[in-house]
Amino acid sequence: MSKDSIKLISQNKKAYHDYFILETYQAGISLSGTEVKSLRAGRCNLKDSYIKIENSQAVIKNMHISPYEQGNIFNHDPLKDRILLLHKYEINKLIGAVTTQGLTIIPLKIYFKGSLVKIDIGIAKGKKLYDKRNDIAKKDQQREAAKEFKLKFQ
Numbered sequence: 001m002s003k004d005s006i007k008l009i010s011q012n013k014k015a016y017h018d019y020f021i022l023e024t025y026q027a028g029i030s031l032s033g034t035e036v037k038s039l040r041a042g043r044c045n046l047k048d049s050y051i052k053i054e055n056s057q058a059v060i061k062n063m064h065i066s067p068y069e070q071g072n073i074f075n076h077d078p079l080k081d082r083i084l085l086l087h088k089y090e091i092n093k094l095i096g097a098v099t100t101q102g103l104t105i106i107p108l109k110i111y112f113k114g115s116l117v118k119i120d121i122g123i124a125k126g127k128k129l130y131d132k133r134n135d136i137a138k139k140d141q142q143r144e145a146a147k148e149f150k151l152k153f154q
Contacts, residue, residue, distance in 0.1 A: 003114045009039050011109040012046040017132065019106060019124035023097075027058065028085035029110070029119050034068040035076050039117060041068075044110055051084065051105040051121055053095050058084040060107060060119070084119065097123045 015021070031039070038044070043066035051060050059081045067075045086094075097103045108120040127135075 005112075005114060007112040009042055009110045009112065009117075010044040010046050012049075012107055014047060015106050015108055015122065015124065017127075017135070019104070019122070019126055020131075021108070021122040021124050022103065023123045024108065025086065025090055025094075025121050025123075027090075027119050027121055029060070029117050030083040030085060031065075031117060032076050034071040035065050035082075036117065037071070038065050038068045038076075039110070039112075046107045046110060049107050051094075051107060053091065053098065053105075056088075056091060058086050058091055058094065058105075058121075060084055063107065063110075084121070094123065 045064040047064075049060055049063040051058055053059070061081050062079060063082060064078050065076070066078055094105055098105060103123050103125055106122055106124050108122050110117065110119045112118070
């Protein structure tokens with residue numbers, strides 16, 4: 001596996017439906033051995049997870065990594081808090097966005113970059129119901145236009 005090859009483990013599709021993503025960051029994540037083995041098997045869920053700043057560290061909460069099947073007493077807790085590896089200036093930007101602008105920090109996707117586990121996080125603003133309806137209407141229009149275009153040129 002080359003240094004730059006990317007293998008997607010899990011993606012938070014609901015994040016793009018529920019939030020406007022304003023800015024994204026790439027972070028490392030501190031994991032134990034059985035967690036990495038479980039991630040290699042693709043057993044991860046980002047659905048209800050969120051990121052909180054505690055003691056000037058970014059911590060991901062509620063991320064579910066299933067226990068490793070061959071793990072014994074050294075297996076991990078599936079929902080434990082995990083520390084994200086970010087630079088100090090990035091953490092300060094996140095703190096500023098959350099405290100002053102009332103935005104939230106959510107995980108977008110988790111993947112392998114080479115042999116390292118990386119996670120993309122986003123500073124997000126919640127969508128209202130009418131925003132979600134507008135997005136659905138736009139997607140429907142695009143789908144219809146693509147369908148007509150395909151039929152026209154067959």
